[in-house]
Amino acid sequence: MQRGKRLFWFVLVAFTISIFMISTPAQADKVLKVYTNADINEMEKWAPEAEKAIGMKIQWSPRMSSNELWSRVQAEAPNFNADMIWGFLNAHAMVGTQRGYFLPYKSPVWADIPAEFKDPAGYWHGYNYWFAAVVANKDLLKKKNLPLPKSWLDLTNPVYQGEIVMPNPGTSGTAFLSVSAIMQIFGEKKGWEVLEKLNKNVAQYTKSGSAPSQLVAQGEYAVGISWDQAIYGRVEKGFPIEGIIPSEGTAFDLESVAILKGCKNLEGAQKLIDWLGSKEGMTFIGKFRSKVTRPGILGRVQLDPDLIKYDALWAGENQKRIMSEWKNRFQK
Amino acid sequence: MSLSLQNSFLHELASDTRHFLRRPGLAALTSVAVILILLFIVFPVGSVLLKSFTVTYPTVTVRCQSKVSNRADFKELVTGPILGAIRSIEGVEETRELTDEESSVVVVRFRRDWDDLRGLNDIKRAVQKLQGTFALSVENIKYELGQETIKSLATYGRFFSKSYYYRALKNSIVLAIVTTTIVVFVAFCFAYLGLHGPGFIKAPLRVLGLLPLIAPPFIFALSLILIGGRMGILTRLLHLPFNLYGWPGVITAQMITFLPLGYLLIENVLRSIGSHLDEAASDMGASGVDILFKVTIPLSAPGILKAALLVFIMSIADFGNPMLIGGGVSFLATDAYFLWISENNLEMAAVFCVFLVLPSLIMFVIHQYILKGREYTTIGGKPQQVEERRISPKIFYPMMAVAIPVALMIITCFGMILIGAFTKILMIDNSFTLEHFQSTNGLRSLLTSLKFAFGAALIAPIFGVTLSYILVRKRIPLKRVVEFMALLGFAVPGTVMGIGYILFFNSPPLKLTGTFIILIINEAARNLSVSLEAGVAKLHQIDIAIEEAAIDMGASSFRTFTRVVLPLISSALAAGFVYTFMVGMIAVSAVIFLITPGNNLASLYILAVAEEGFLGMACAISVMLIAVVMICLGGLKLLAHYTKTTIF
Amino acid sequence: MANGNDSPVLELRNVTKRFGNLVAVNNISFSLERGKLVTFVGPSGCGKTTLLRTVSGFAELDEGQIILDGEDITNMPPNGRDTAMVFQAYALFPHMTVAHNIGFGLRVRKKSKPEIDAEVERLLALVQMDGLGDRKPHELSGGQQQRVALARALSLHPKILLLDEPLSNLDANLRVSMREEVRKLQRRLGLSVIFVTHDQEEAMSISDLLVVMDHGVVKQIGSPTEIYEHPIDEFVANFIGHINFFPGEVIDLSGDEMTFKISQTNLKVEVPPFPVSVGDRLKAVVRPESIDIVSAEKELSDRENVLEGRVEFGMYIGSIMRLTIAVGDQTVYVDEADPQHKGIFEDGQKVKLVLKKRIHMLRETSD
Ligand SMILES: Nc1ncnc2c1ncn2[C@@H]1O[C@H](COP(=O)(O)OP(=O)(O)OP(=O)(O)O)[C@@H](O)[C@H]1O
Numbered sequence A: 001m002q003r004g005k006r007l008f009w010f011v012l013v014a015f016t017i018s019i020f021m022i023s024t025p026a027q028a029d030k031v032l033k034v035y036t037n038a039d040i041n042e043m044e045k046w047a048p049e050a051e052k053a054i055g056m057k058i059q060w061s062p063r064m065s066s067n068e069l070w071s072r073v074q075a076e077a078p079n080f081n082a083d084m085i086w087g088f089l090n091a092h093a094m095v096g097t098q099r100g101y102f103l104p105y106k107s108p109v110w111a112d113i114p115a116e117f118k119d120p121a122g123y124w125h126g127y128n129y130w131f132a133a134v135v136a137n138k139d140l141l142k143k144k145n146l147p148l149p150k151s152w153l154d155l156t157n158p159v160y161q162g163e164i165v166m167p168n169p170g171t172s173g174t175a176f177l178s179v180s181a182i183m184q185i186f187g188e189k190k191g192w193e194v195l196e197k198l199n200k201n202v203a204q205y206t207k208s209g210s211a212p213s214q215l216v217a218q219g220e221y222a223v224g225i226s227w228d229q230a231i232y233g234r235v236e237k238g239f240p241i242e243g244i245i246p247s248e249g250t251a252f253d254l255e256s257v258a259i260l261k262g263c264k265n266l267e268g269a270q271k272l273i274d275w276l277g278s279k280e281g282m283t284f285i286g287k288f289r290s291k292v293t294r295p296g297i298l299g300r301v302q303l304d305p306d307l308i309k310y311d312a313l314w315a316g317e318n319q320k321r322i323m324s325e326w327k328n329r330f331q332k
Numbered sequence B: 001m002s003l004s005l006q007n008s009f010l011h012e013l014a015s016d017t018r019h020f021l022r023r024p025g026l027a028a029l030t031s032v033a034v035i036l037i038l039l040f041i042v043f044p045v046g047s048v049l050l051k052s053f054t055v056t057y058p059t060v061t062v063r064c065q066s067k068v069s070n071r072a073d074f075k076e077l078v079t080g081p082i083l084g085a086i087r088s089i090e091g092v093e094e095t096r097e098l099t100d101e102e103s104s105v106v107v108v109r110f111r112r113d114w115d116d117l118r119g120l121n122d123i124k125r126a127v128q129k130l131q132g133t134f135a136l137s138v139e140n141i142k143y144e145l146g147q148e149t150i151k152s153l154a155t156y157g158r159f160f161s162k163s164y165y166y167r168a169l170k171n172s173i174v175l176a177i178v179t180t181t182i183v184v185f186v187a188f189c190f191a192y193l194g195l196h197g198p199g200f201i202k203a204p205l206r207v208l209g210l211l212p213l214i215a216p217p218f219i220f221a222l223s224l225i226l227i228g229g230r231m232g233i234l235t236r237l238l239h240l241p242f243n244l245y246g247w248p249g250v251i252t253a254q255m256i257t258f259l260p261l262g263y264l265l266i267e268n269v270l271r272s273i274g275s276h277l278d279e280a281a282s283d284m285g286a287s288g289v290d291i292l293f294k295v296t297i298p299l300s301a302p303g304i305l306k307a308a309l310l311v312f313i314m315s316i317a318d319f320g321n322p323m324l325i326g327g328g329v330s331f332l333a334t335d336a337y338f339l340w341i342s343e344n345n346l347e348m349a350a351v352f353c354v355f356l357v358l359p360s361l362i363m364f365v366i367h368q369y370i371l372k373g374r375e376y377t378t379i380g381g382k383p384q385q386v387e388e389r390r391i392s393p394k395i396f397y398p399m400m401a402v403a404i405p406v407a408l409m410i411i412t413c414f415g416m417i418l419i420g421a422f423t424k425i426l427m428i429d430n431s432f433t434l435e436h437f438q439s440t441n442g443l444r445s446l447l448t449s450l451k452f453a454f455g456a457a458l459i460a461p462i463f464g465v466t467l468s469y470i471l472v473r474k475r476i477p478l479k480r481v482v483e484f485m486a487l488l489g490f491a492v493p494g495t496v497m498g499i500g501y502i503l504f505f506n507s508p509p510l511k512l513t514g515t516f517i518i519l520i521i522n523e524a525a526r527n528l529s530v531s532l533e534a535g536v537a538k539l540h541q542i543d544i545a546i547e548e549a550a551i552d553m554g555a556s557s558f559r560t561f562t563r564v565v566l567p568l569i570s571s572a573l574a575a576g577f578v579y580t581f582m583v584g585m586i587a588v589s590a591v592i593f594l595i596t597p598g599n600n601l602a603s604l605y606i607l608a609v610a611e612e613g614f615l616g617m618a619c620a621i622s623v624m625l626i627a628v629v630m631i632c633l634g635g636l637k638l639l640a641h642y643t644k645t646t647i648f
Numbered sequence C: 001m002a003n004g005n006d007s008p009v010l011e012l013r014n015v016t017k018r019f020g021n022l023v024a025v026n027n028i029s030f031s032l033e034r035g036k037l038v039t040f041v042g043p044s045g046c047g048k049t050t051l052l053r054t055v056s057g058f059a060e061l062d063e064g065q066i067i068l069d070g071e072d073i074t075n076m077p078p079n080g081r082d083t084a085m086v087f088q089a090y091a092l093f094p095h096m097t098v099a100h101n102i103g104f105g106l107r108v109r110k111k112s113k114p115e116i117d118a119e120v121e122r123l124l125a126l127v128q129m130d131g132l133g134d135r136k137p138h139e140l141s142g143g144q145q146q147r148v149a150l151a152r153a154l155s156l157h158p159k160i161l162l163l164d165e166p167l168s169n170l171d172a173n174l175r176v177s178m179r180e181e182v183r184k185l186q187r188r189l190g191l192s193v194i195f196v197t198h199d200q201e202e203a204m205s206i207s208d209l210l211v212v213m214d215h216g217v218v219k220q221i222g223s224p225t226e227i228y229e230h231p232i233d234e235f236v237a238n239f240i241g242h243i244n245f246f247p248g249e250v251i252d253l254s255g256d257e258m259t260f261k262i263s264q265t266n267l268k269v270e271v272p273p274f275p276v277s278v279g280d281r282l283k284a285v286v287r288p289e290s291i292d293i294v295s296a297e298k299e300l301s302d303r304e305n306v307l308e309g310r311v312e313f314g315m316y317i318g319s320i321m322r323l324t325i326a327v328g329d330q331t332v333y334v335d336e337a338d339p340q341h342k343g344i345f346e347d348g349q350k351v352k353l354v355l356k357k358r359i360h361m362l363r364e365t366s367d
């Protein structure tokens, strides 16, 4: 009866099952699930290298912006869907430690890394740091006859109206870093005035901190606020852009890793932290990031940016407040 | 009057229930189905609703252990000073003491938008200062961060007090109305010309009217950016002073995205009108224009209205287009997502969801219970063969003026995606490249998408068609309610289902977030209604006597279902399969909330890369996605042909 | 088969079925003898199908009992009952071949394959469908589908066969020949059958027993002759065949003869088999074919029971001529057999009508 129809459904079901079979890794090899705010193109290179080092498969989250990642983690607490966070804001690391999201791990490999780059109790480890910077498209500036901005204050110049793209501090760690840098440089009251004027010039707020670099590189906008490697990576690729460290100084953030409570692959997570702190790991990451935290290992950028004494604790303590104020003022 | 109505309702309910309980097999099957529907559709949506009526505050709890034996003064000595010190701290809204014999406990509630870390440190500093005064009586001070959720309408209050919240509602509704109007208008032109137009225009319009179906919905936004974005081809070449970001872009992208839906429904109703009425009208001296406005349009009104309602629901729920080309204009579906990801503000996101659900639900109810069946009363019978008829120039040229630009736009959009995929950086470095295709993660996500879409495409039709059988053929209590709950998955926008799933499935024992299966279940639940409706339609075509004949021959209900009913409605199963598969491959809105490491979907990956500005890679993965969908559909078609099964 | 052959195969006891407020079957009792064919007739919506479905089990009873071959099956689900139904639209399984359709019930009973094949062959031969077992239902003509449905129903040797207007989808000629076949088959196999139709001719020609229904109740049960010749009321009389009513009064009674006055004419007729007295108002029920008609000029030897009238119009049907005749202010229908040889009456022609002495009488009801 109805042999044809039966065959049809049989083939369909068999095909579906076989797709499941081939793409689901065998139970035997362990998987390390990580959340990350690293860019897609970075992670596509980092993950395979780390897999080699720890001898396990790594599954990484869909690319998330810093705040998106943190929102997910908060929403999931205390039943996290990943084993660890590989790459998130130091301010969030501090909050998470206080809320008891993490498992401590005192890695022997990290013993000789300065104390300022890790939590005393081992709840988080900072393996590199990055900073907010301004990016400008030289060709476009020339064509539009605009000066090269040199400082945060320059960005508030009305000539740039509609030419600036910056990430949304609601989602992007880069943007939040920039905003808190401005707060810390100018003081809160003056800081808001600067942001008011900057807002008038901004044409678009993007979700991620890297997008402004890409958009400026493609010539969609003349000036953007982004972060170091998103800019310098594209400079090296030959885009007509230039990275600018604002003359007032800029803030850096310590890129951190932490093991989430309920981690199902503690061994893998600890191995990853060990590798990130090791010479090899730091050297590898140094090929992508401006500065790493192991003394004696160089990052990509030798220049010493004019870093302000950025207070990550302040950022962790005031993020919600600053953000709701920001939303009140600037949300269109 | 109402009392007797109520009585007869209760009476019927009671008799239905008695009948139902006497059939253990049916009762068990139905119960399982209802439990699944409740679990995977109703409760998640309900938990969004509940969430919207709450506010969550950060709290800090200070706990001091008593050291002294004389505990009478403990409260006075310790709790009092702590409360005093805390009250003046910024951001504190309320303090509570839970002091008992053993310890002094103070709970401090902060403002909703206050940072708990700051509150904690402020309290620590304040208590530290007191340390000297009660050091003798206190041992071991502990601080705990926590949350307090309170039932409140405050979130709704805030929604209406801040323009950046309620504007999203206004925008979404305006967008839906504008898009709906345009889609209906354009779709009507496409359908009319496709049926009555001259031969050379018919086939192309028919194909183009349906082509957008096979594309991920946001690729039109993507290609519109390539065409009319700030660096778009047109913007560049023509030095346009404006670009498509914002309203024009979203409306255009939505128009193309939802054209097939409008086209299918309107074409169907136009086809069913048949030519004899037109002929009768023209026989009585009506001109072509008269016929169009006095016969054709009034007769097709129910179908047009139905199309309009569905497009309205889709437009409000649309996620990808506003996300990519919205240019910062706020819309409900995307803003609910941003509220969640950028502020972890689930309460406000829930309020957004409520306003997202309301219009859709109203439209859905109108569609389901008021319009349904209407079109059959005005226009009976089967679709009829439409005869070639000369179309009046007064109709032809205006309609062509609408249809041709849109048709060209659709072609261009597909072309742009193809060009974009093989070009380094469009308009900056126009050299040919294959590098965009070399994304390991993109390929992996394609495989995940396949897995996801096939999984959902197996579950949804099996469940939907079985349910349709129960609903159509069996006597069960509260049938309409069960049906409505099952259809809810479709009526409720994806954003709401996504947030609902996060809320409902995040804690044990129903901890399912983070698994792959929850993605599949979510997708199946959202598309259940299509299979359900297909099953219902098919069952209505099958004489119930055929099933009775089987039972009369001694077959059990189960055997009747598997041996007689299933083979007969397998085309509904197949249609449900194909549909669920197609929408699964391009799903965005609900699943974006549910993906976790290791199960990223291609459609979401495209969105993510596009957002980071890698348009080339986004195009390339889109091209691969479309190719995979076409290959699969082709394979299905071949298989169906080979096994002589009807699937469409 | 514990019961002897003389006990009824089916017995309905006070069967009632309601749909909401509508009583579709109202307190019906009735029994069917083994090997007989009973037909339910009645106007559309009178509850015939519903009654059948209570027997097959598809409609649950509200009240009453159904006994099949001595066994109370009132609460037995349809798939457990030893009944088989042939549906109006045949309800063949469209996705199965003819052979599979016929063998379905046997497969349900888990019979072995050779057994099933043999039985299917036998049934195909029985309904004269040999060699068509591999066809699909849509490849068959209406009559062939009908045969398959019948064969399928017979496959399980049901205690009773239920046929719901099985012939109504066939064209006129096929209907006649199929009904003959059904009757022959029923006789040959000694089947107990309930047949539902609203075609009275079909009902008359095929049945051992007729059950006339109206509004959910049984009006009359009897053999075709009984029902035709002695309908118990106007409804039954009207429903089965054409009929003339002559209301009138008994004005004289003498022995087994009485004088019955209708309008101006006095009829001399036999006394009906129920007590009457002078002054009773009755209704004479006369079938059109039992009235003789002659032209007015013709002299009659017997002048009793003659009505004079005028032909309003005549309808030539071939085997008969149906004439509408005005008698006073009453219209009378008369069927004249063999018009070919008796000559045709013209419209307007004056005629005489002769009634028989034995006339079926009904008491005039008050409504
Ligand atoms: N499922 C039902 N629900 C409600 N009313 C019903 C149902 N089935 C039948 N009826 C009603 O019961 C009455 C009897 O219906 P039934 O089908 O038995 O009539 P019938 O004698 O078979 O008529 P027909 O000759 O037209 O087939 C009708 O008034 C009908 O409308």
Ligand SMILES: [Mg+2]
Binding pocket: C048, C049, C050
């Ligand atoms: Mg009937």
